[in-house]
Structures are given as C-alpha cells and as structure tokens.
Amino acid sequence: MEATLRVIARDGASGVTHRKVAREADLPTTASTYYFESIDALLTAALTSCMYEDSERLRRLIEAPDEGTDKRGALARLMAGLLTAPGRLLAEFELCLLASRRPELRGPTRHWADTLSAFARLFTDDPLRVRLFTNAYDGMLLQALLADAPVTADEFEAMLRELLPGDAGADA
Numbered sequence: 008m009e010a011t012l013r014v015i016a017r018d019g020a021s022g023v024t025h026r027k028v029a030r031e032a033d034l035p036t037t038a039s040t041y042y043f044e045s046i047d048a049l050l051t052a053a054l055t056s057c058m059y060e061d062s063e064r065l066r067r068l069i070e071a072p073d074e075g076t077d078k079r080g081a082l083a084r085l086m087a088g089l090l091t092a093p094g095r096l097l098a099e100f101e102l103c104l105l106a107s108r109r110p111e112l113r114g115p116t117r118h119w120a121d122t123l124s125a126f127a128r129l130f131t132d133d134p135l136r137v138r139l140f141t142n143a144y145d146g147m148l149l150q151a152l153l154a155d156a157p158v159t160a161d162e163f164e165a166m167l168r169e170l171l172p173g174d175a176g177a178d179a
Contacts, residue, residue: 008056011049016094020050020101051112054102058115061099062122069126078129078175083164090151090158100149130171140170 010032014023023046025039032038043049068081089096106112120141127140147166151158 008053011053012057012095012098015050015053015098015101020105023050025049050102050105053098054106054112055115057095057099057102058119062119065122065126069122069129073175078126079167079171080160080164082126083167084160086148086151086163087158087160089148093152096148097152100145100152103145127171129175130173136171140167143170 011023011028013031014027018027025043025046026036028049029036029039039049043052064085065082068078068085071078071081102112103116106116123141123144124137127137131137143166147158147163151163
C-alpha cells in the first residue's frame with residue numbers, strides 16, 4: 008500500500024494507475040492488476056489500510072498504561088510526527104475526500120472516527136465534546152498541512168487540552 012500512497016501523495020487519487028503503482032513499488036504491472044482488479048479496488052484497499060493502521064496506532068495509545076504521562080501530549084507528539092513527512096497524511100486526506108463522494112468507502116473512515124471517539128472518552132463522557140474533538144482532530148491536521156510554518160507538538164497539545172480538558176479516566 009505504501010507505493011499507492013506515494014502515488015496518491017504525488018499525483019492525487021485521480022492520478023493512480025496500475026502502471027504507476029507498480030513502477031513505484033518496483034514490480035511488474037501484472038502484480039498490481041493481479042491483486043487489484045480495478046483502480047477503485049486499489050484505492051479502497053489503500054483507504055482501508057490507512058484508516059485501520061491509524062486506528063491501531065491510536066488504540067495502542069488509548070490502551071497504554073497510565074504512567075503519569077498525559078495521553079494528550081502523546082497524541083500531540085504523534086500528530087507533529089505525521090507532519091515531518093506529510094506525504095502519507097496528504098494521501099489519507101485525498102482518500103477521505105474520495106470516501107465523501109462514495110458512501111461504500113465510508114466504513115474505514117467510520118472506524119477511524121470511532122477510535123478517535125474512544126480517545127476522547129478517556130477525558131469526557133459529554134457526547135458534544137467527543138464529537139467536537141473527533142471533528143476537530145482531522146481539521147487540525149489539515150490546517151497544519153496548509154500552514155506556512157510547521158505546527159509543533161506543544162501547539163497541538165494546547166489545542167487538545169482545550170478540546171479535552173480534565174484528566175483521563177475522570178468524569179469531565
């Protein structure tokens with residue numbers, strides 16, 4: 008999937024072809040067409056892979072033992088790290104936009120949103136605050152991609168603390 012994501016980051020979802028993905032992966036074109044009967048199948052697999060990998064990364068953070076470190080800070084560092092090589096993040100946003108036009112692709116994005124909600128519920132049981140966080144998270148990253156200067160982990164953490172005040176595990 009990484010080759011597909013690199014093509015999407017460079018050329019957009021509309022620029023994906025079996026030939027480009029195979030070339031990016033240094034494989035014969037037949038390898039791509041063997042596993043993915045269409046470009047739609049390839050894009051669906053890329054979206055699914057991204058959303059589930061991101062969800063698993065966040066799930067590990069949610070389930071990590073609380074050793075006195077604030078999980079908002081850990082998430083902020085993870086967010087800042089995504090921007091050090093933003094190609095994958097850019098590809099993910101491109102795929103999410105594709106899912107906005109194609110309801111059949113929304114399952115993986117719902118899975119991601121559910122995982123974000125689980126993170127928010129570490130800090131609050133307020134459904135509105137959970138929804139605000141879930142919606143704001145992707146917006147913060149998208150705006151960071153558009154920023155002229157890199158957004159720091161400290162800046163992300165300040166925003167996360169504003170969205171999710173209180174202590175993890177406490178009723179906020």
